[in-house]
Amino acid sequence: MPRRIDLNSDMGESFGWFRHGVDEEVIDFITSANLACGFHGGDPGVMRRSVHLAKEHRVTVGAHPGFPDLMGFGRRNLSASPAEVKDYVTYQVGALQAFCRAAGLRLQHVKPHGALYMMALEDERLSEASVEAILELDEGLLLYTTGGTAAEDVARRKGVRVAREFFGDRPLHSRGWVMFGYSLADAGDGTPEGMARRVVQVATEGKTVTTDGKTIDFEVDTVCVHLDTPGAAQLIKTIRQALEAARVEVRAVGTDH
């Protein structure tokens, strides 16, 4: 059976004169870009340029909406109500859709950012909020989230197609999801080659080893590497080459329908 995988990165996270990320260095190695939409990073100019960069390199574009917390980069929990979350997703995804339309692109997916991503994994009402926003905007939009979570369940139940995500640069707890604030060095082999082997395993076998030493089943459609992981560009390149060496096709999720 031919295996395939999408490689995604969070991009377009600069803001005004503030640079964040190494977008240009990785754009040739990834297949999907999750673009910040102005709340935790990104601004209108960054968004337009990021859409163009992705288009030029034939990378599919997704929206990466976050909490309105620029100072905390959207990585802090905020007790926003489901209605507020729905409004925030609609606003940010709508803004990015405008830049996509201007560039003649169609938005492929939505991947909530940071704390919004993490909180929705366990919180059904927050997940419903995001999914409802997506359905109102474009029923063809994919949701990028971690498989086996409330977020996946809600999306499937409501009819939103899910791309199940694996974080190539973050340990996974046996409870099933990514652990931020920990590096893979704390939890196994933190070299680019070690991380690449881990990605190839999950992509080819549907299995991965958790921080507490268990081997668990983990179906995955897309692999994420963060651009603020030290050595991100080299890491992504190494992962891509390892996947190709293992005859895994690296392709955007949305390109098969």
Place this chain on the structure above:
Amino acid sequence: MPRRIDLNSDMGESFGWFRHGVDEEVIDFITSANLACGFHGGDPGVMRRSVHLAKEHRVTVGAHPGFPDLMGFGRRNLSASPAEVKDYVTYQVGALQAFCRAAGLRLQHVKPHGALYMMALEDERLSEASVEAILELDEGLLLYTTGGTAAEDVARRKGVRVAREFFGDRPLHSRGWVMFGYSLADAGDGTPEGMARRVVQVATEGKTVTTDGKTIDFEVDTVCVHLDTPGAAQLIKTIRQALEAARVEVRAVGTDH
């Protein structure tokens, strides 16, 4: 010849817990609502509720994008570049389009807010920026601006349909445009009835009297009253009744095609 006119107000300018405007009091008397899009006022929740309010009362919806100056309510000049202005318009209008789509509405027009509106009247490059953004988003969108200005010229040249605006609550200088920071009390009859007579004159005769006492030709498709003008609700009601008494049809601009 049957005359017709659109009555518009800037609405949806509240932000978070901060209330601004008397939207509910005037919604039954206007025909178009220019909704703030988050930069000078408005937030995602306010935008969704404002779109619903307009829909419920059969008022057409326009976008009211402004400078990113919440502290100054978008009423201060900012030396943003044309590229920045284009990006700001795309972002804000795109976000509002998303809420319209979610409500099953189509956005009718774009009216730049405050300093962005005023600067574009004289600055061709800023006008081009807004018009280009509009064309990329939806070629059917109308631009609300003052007639006889660079803004109108640029829009017509580029193929964007213009609704020529008259400010029912602001004096007009013979140079041809609205004077903020002045009240009609300084420049004529500041009573609701006086302002209504002035609106009826411009709507039926295409003429108005300027602050410096000249009667000038002034073609107009839409009349604006600001909700922070003292007594705005009563003023709008009086204007509407005066127009109807003068057999001017009060109807949204975009409904005739």
Place this chain on the structure above:
Amino acid sequence: MPRRIDLNSDMGESFGWFRHGVDEEVIDFITSANLACGFHGGDPGVMRRSVHLAKEHRVTVGAHPGFPDLMGFGRRNLSASPAEVKDYVTYQVGALQAFCRAAGLRLQHVKPHGALYMMALEDERLSEASVEAILELDEGLLLYTTGGTAAEDVARRKGVRVAREFFGDRPLHSRGWVMFGYSLADAGDGTPEGMARRVVQVATEGKTVTTDGKTIDFEVDTVCVHLDTPGAAQLIKTIRQALEAARVEVRAVGTDH
């Protein structure tokens, strides 16, 4: 024994063109004003004007620092670290001290706002953060907080003088603290007279009745009424008159040393 009490309100919460609160209507009835410092409300101009308003009416001034969440008015929990909280308090209190200095006033107290206030009641590390910030800024600053909480314990242990607060317009749970999102109408007598009786009881007897019907001891130095409680101006006036009728001296906390 002569009883005395301070009456405080959160004030200066307007932002730019957005009005919030009825500061001018209540300033003659309160003895301390907690002024927003720009993060959840307030802006530099509002802060200067609010300090002047307080000075003119001989009302003592406190700082009301909040989370950087203007859209949520600082009323949403944010998982900021203690170090971040300390920095936020230092920044905001320092900014207000500057306006006080410019007006020839000394800042009397610090009262954390909204979610920051509530989170600190139970979270010792957040309370320590605020208290450390206070000590570095001015050792004479009082902390306004609810008595019998981690916040009070931490402050006393570190040597910061505490004014124990009672919310005149919010029910109290027997667990000991104020319940937001509930009105007194849900939990007793919601009339101004009813609320005033409740305040007089706590001020004179050191006892109050909780939402679950228990009468508990509750020592109190200051009583707060929120300006966004409907009828706030009338309510505060009624409370003040009831206190005076009960021969409770209404005076700022900080004026006795």
Place this chain on the structure above:
Amino acid sequence: MPRRIDLNSDMGESFGWFRHGVDEEVIDFITSANLACGFHGGDPGVMRRSVHLAKEHRVTVGAHPGFPDLMGFGRRNLSASPAEVKDYVTYQVGALQAFCRAAGLRLQHVKPHGALYMMALEDERLSEASVEAILELDEGLLLYTTGGTAAEDVARRKGVRVAREFFGDRPLHSRGWVMFGYSLADAGDGTPEGMARRVVQVATEGKTVTTDGKTIDFEVDTVCVHLDTPGAAQLIKTIRQALEAARVEVRAVGTDH
């Protein structure tokens, strides 16, 4: 006659997770640091860390208040009123004074940032606004500005001590002030050595060559190099060494009284 000069850089301009500048690389070569105060860059955490960095390296600290334009890094003109400018300066300088007090330091100077600096050079009312804010905060504060301008005149007239600034990395127009948007490569010798020679000339002879080829008198107390000038760290090091080789004492302005 022994010559002396201060070397200053704008620092602490990072915001949240967004890094800006190379503060750690230049701190050993400068004598004064102008710290961003949260409006155009800097946040409370960055401010505390920057004050500590400066203290540790015995660099004097100044405030670098800017317009509330994070997206434009305070480099865009904003038509704020003098009253607004005064309030913005008070707020930001007050916040930084708090972090200085916490660290046991006294703020040495105020240097308006970006567009606020440039606008004040010609606009007497804006200069008065800044100077009045300074006087209310601490009469001992120095103002860093360009000599021979309205800003200098106003400060001297009102009794604020001025440090006259020269931009080591920006061309100077014969009209007398710095030209942003131009590099020295456009206007002479853009190498570190060339720029250092230019600084040594102005420091030792009180003369400099303008973009239009004139040699003008230019008295200078402090030299600024921007950290976003390419190669800033090497440039500052080269300038410092050249000054010392020319027997110019490099010392903070405020240390001589």
